[in-house]
Ligand SMILES: C=C1C[C@]23C[C@H]1CC[C@H]2[C@]1(C)CCC[C@@](C)(C(=O)O)[C@H]1[C@@H]3C(=O)O
Ligand SMILES: O=C(O)CCC(=O)C(=O)O
């Protein structure tokens with residue numbers, strides 16, 4: 001259920017640490033998810049068959065390696081939209097710095113975190129369990145989110161994240177802002193390289209998607225999942241498809257990300273230096289449904305805390321989401337349009353205003369769009 005008009009009645013956040021290891025308190029009912037969404041307690045969760053794609057060959061101009069990467073990407077995107085990338089050129093130290101920066105944020109006293117909480121209608125800021133937005137099926141997590149590329153410019157020298165940190169979190173954490181400024185610049189580079197491979201894998205000109213996402217404005221989110229004694233009753237992130245375009249995720253070594261493929265939940269194992277990449281609803285619409293945005297969720301651990309860093313690559317808000325004509329034609333056969341045109345801002349606002357992202361966000365959103373005029 002969604003809360004209209006502001007924070008929960010007591011205006012007090014849930015302090016997850018008070019519940020995580022305390023049998024006597026039990027799990028607050030707001031965090032108990034319906035049976036259908038939970039992991040069947042004894043069912044094995046097999047690892048998802050997803051390719052490990054080395055971007056190194058493509059980035060250094062090796063044609064054979066590039067063709068191989070394209071093939072693997074195409075196969076993964078047509079089945080479930082999840083793959084792993086290595087050889088991306090992002091330093092391990094930068095990834096560690098971004099995880100450490102998230103630790104600094106989440107370890108701050110609750111009073112300080114509440115001072116930077118996400119305001120109604122905004123995407124940016126800190127949230128505990130989204131309890132200001134929803135009153136049931138609360139996710140067992142804390143999140144901290146901010147934007148990247150709001151002005152359409154992200155080249156070196158841009159300080160939008162640094163400024164956000166110093167203005168909203170405090171002048172003492174400029175270094176954390178700098179870490180994320182660098183991390184997001186690196187994620188954008190990786191994302192644009194993947195967009196080139198995706199375009200080529202669809203037989204489009206290499207720069208087709210790159211041009212769209214170069215001027216995009218993305219969302220960075222840090223997730224902290226505390227341990228939960230009653231982990232079998234709750235979820236860290238509920239089942240959803242990302243409404244965004246391309247997600248580049250780095251998780252620690254605990255594991256918990258799962259994807260629903262072939263009628264069962266399957267685990268995404270966390271290799272140390274790989275990023276997990278997945279197609280979101282918007283890219284699915286931009287490929288006329290050829291590339292799949294797939295249901296996934298994050299389960300929590302009974303004893304270990306877990307962290308993930310998620311870069312949601314998005315186009316600019318006014319970008320019209322429409323597939324290239326090339327994808328509507330296979331030789332002489334015409335393929336029907338799977339989705340009507342929409343602007344990214346419309347879908348983004350839909351997820352934030354009167355809706356909670358769930359198993360069929362894109363379909364539910366499309367039903368809110370006016371039907372196109374009938375063709376004579
Ligand atoms: C546009 C977005 C909405 C969410 C953050 C980004 C991309 C994924 C969405 C989300 C993670 C899907 C699951 C539910 C959600 C509420 C969450 O658990 O965080 C979603 C995000 C959100 O609305 O904050
Ligand atoms: O933390 C994770 O592994 C998954 C998070 C996720 O799916 C999301 O934030 O969209």
Ligand SMILES: [Fe+2]
Pocket residue numbers: 240241242247296
């Ligand atoms: Fe997701």
